[in-house]
Amino acid sequence: MEAFLNNSGAVIDGFTWTIRLTAVSALFAFLIGIVLTAMRVSPVPLLRGMAAVYVETLRNTPLTLVLLFCGLGLNSALGVSFAETTQWNVYWLAVLGLSAYTACFVSEALRSGINTIPFGQIEAARSLGLTFMQNMRLIVLPQALRSVIGPLGSVLIALTKNTTVASVAALGVQEASREMKLMFDQGVVPVIPTFIGFALGFLALCLPMGYVFGWLSKRLAVVR
Amino acid sequence: MAATSLVALENVNKHFGDLHVLRDINVTVDRGEVVVVIGPSGSGKSTLCRTINRLETIDSGVITIDGQPLPKEGRGLARLRSDVGMVFQSFNLFSHKTVLQNVTLGPIKVRRKSKAEADKHALELLDRVGIVDQAEKYPAQLSGGQQQRVAIARALAMEPKVLMFDEPTSALDPEMVQEVLDVMTSLAQEGMTMVVVTHEMGFARRAANRVLFMADGEIVEENTPDRFFTEPGSARAKDFLSKILSH
Ligand SMILES: Nc1ncnc2c1ncn2[C@@H]1O[C@H](COP(=O)(O)OP(=O)(O)OP(=O)(O)O)[C@@H](O)[C@H]1O
Numbered sequence: 338m339e340a341f342l343n344n345s346g347a348v349i350d351g352f353t354w355t356i357r358l359t360a361v362s363a364l365f366a367f368l369i370g371i372v373l374t375a376m377r378v379s380p381v382p383l384l385r386g387m388a389a390v391y392v393e394t395l396r397n398t399p400l401t402l403v404l405l406f407c408g409l410g411l412n413s414a415l416g417v418s419f420a421e422t423t424q425w426n427v428y429w430l431a432v433l434g435l436s437a438y439t440a441c442f443v444s445e446a447l448r449s450g451i452n453t454i455p456f457g458q459i460e461a462a463r464s465l466g467l468t469f470m471q472n473m474r475l476i477v478l479p480q481a482l483r484s485v486i487g488p489l490g491s492v493l494i495a496l497t498k499n500t501t502v503a504s505v506a507a508l509g510v511q512e513a514s515r516e517m518k519l520m521f522d523q524g525v526v527p528v529i530p531t532f533i534g535f536a537l538g539f540l541a542l543c544l545p546m547g548y549v550f551g552w553l554s555k556r557l558a559v560v561r
Numbered sequence: 562m563a564a565t566s567l568v569a570l571e572n573v574n575k576h577f578g579d580l581h582v583l584r585d586i587n588v589t590v591d592r593g594e595v596v597v598v599i600g601p602s603g604s605g606k607s608t609l610c611r612t613i614n615r616l617e618t619i620d621s622g623v624i625t626i627d628g629q630p631l632p633k634e635g636r637g638l639a640r641l642r643s644d645v646g647m648v649f650q651s652f653n654l655f656s657h658k659t660v661l662q663n664v665t666l667g668p669i670k671v672r673r674k675s676k677a678e679a680d681k682h683a684l685e686l687l688d689r690v691g692i693v694d695q696a697e698k699y700p701a702q703l704s705g706g707q708q709q710r711v712a713i714a715r716a717l718a719m720e721p722k723v724l725m726f727d728e729p730t731s732a733l734d735p736e737m738v739q740e741v742l743d744v745m746t747s748l749a750q751e752g753m754t755m756v757v758v759t760h761e762m763g764f765a766r767r768a769a770n771r772v773l774f775m776a777d778g779e780i781v782e783e784n785t786p787d788r789f790f791t792e793p794g795s796a797r798a799k800d801f802l803s804k805i806l807s808h
């Protein structure tokens with residue numbers, strides 16, 4: 338216990354990075370996911386094809402490989418860099434990998450949400466003279482989004498836990514599980530209680546997400 | 562001819578795969594005219610309506626609205642569509658928007674009216690179709706007849722040149738049919754140009770200038786309502802009328 342308390346600064350620091358990584362990746366994943374979804378239902382076959390290839394490729398690649406690619410491929414081999422300091426550079430590389438990967442799941446969720454909208458509404462919007470983009474923005478996406486808030490909650494929970502892969506997969510990004518491993522490496526903390534402590538930390542992050550998204554999905558459900 | 566007609570279809574053909582759904586259709590609708598389209602199920606009535614604002618593409622022929630050919634896609638098409646109002650059998654109101662928002666969406670987003678102006682006009686239209694007190698409700702909270710009247714107000718809010726109705730009362734409980742027909746009849750009397758697919762013969766007799774009888778993708782007969790219902794010229798129309806009248 339004493340050892341754990343002595344390390345509480347590192348624990349808090351770790352979870353702060355986890356939250357930061359999750360929030361920023363979630364934001365980008367959401368934006369990329371919306372663009373992918375619009376592309377996948379667009380009237381332009383080329384855009385549809387590109388989005389489908391993207392989603393099917395990344396969705397079926399292990400996240401470890403995606404993040405390794407960001408670290409070793411983009412950064413080491415191709416020299417892509419996002420920041421001066423290593424700490425922030427690997428952070429943004431991890432955000433890139435996590436959001437590119439998670440966007441696929443956001444897009445799949447939204448696409449299933451689009452399927453719940455009666456097609457007649459989309460035709461009605463067209464017949465009013467709305468353009469494709471207006472139709473997406475005003476009719477399709479708002480309804481699709483509201484019908485998949487539950488599944489998007491699951492995507493966010495998965496993302497939160499997936500941030501732990503970022504430190505393992507060559508990037509060495511700061512996040513909670515890395516702090517835990519560092520503590521073990523120093524050999525100053527009891528193993529089992531520390532494991533439980535970190536697991537509870539993730540539970541404390543993810544459990545409320547599930548509840549909040551469940552509550553939101555009921556509140557915002559579109560009545561047909 | 563084309564210069565005076567509001568809607569003109571010339572030699573329009575359309576296939577769904579092997580099925581020839583529209584065969585050499587030639588139709589004109591003049592300003593202020595009310596045309597009722599009638600015919601057996603599967604004869605192509607809905608398809609005809611839907612080609613007029615290009616919800617369905619055509620294989621050959623020309624469709625013009627107010628002298629302008631229908632653009633294939635893009636903003637030009639969107640603009641032309643906004644001049645052709647459409648009322649569907651299944652209402653198709655936007656479920657996530659209130660009644661008022663359903664009616665003001667097009668004017669604000671397509672016609673670029675201010676919200677205040679759009680609201681004012683929408684409330685007048687809702688008043689006219691008798692549901693102004695429901696303006697803040699969502700579609701799912703209304704009866705079918707009320708929803709269809711909202712759909713008519715939504716179409717009218719665009720101040721379209723012509724209004725298409727595809728079996729607007731077929732999905733309604735019998736007691737709600739009249740309230741919708743009353744609205745349509747008053748529109749017809751005020752000079753709205755309308756194309757109406759319907760089997761409501763009372764409406765056709767009261768409001769239509771012309772009846773088109775369709776069968777197997779063709780316009781088999783074109784007549785005044787009185788003549789059509791009392792002495793149809795074609796055997797197909799006689800047969801069809803005897804079936805629906807015996808109900
Ligand atoms: N999207 C489509 N794909 C394939 N076939 C279609 C499609 N839409 C309609 N059809 C077919 O085209 C024919 C004409 O259909 P349409 O809906 O225009 O008929 P209708 O006269 O409106 O019939 P109803 O009175 O039943 O509404 C029918 O045989 C129908 O099955």
Ligand SMILES: [Mg+2]
Pocket residue numbers: 606607608727728
């Ligand atoms: Mg039909």
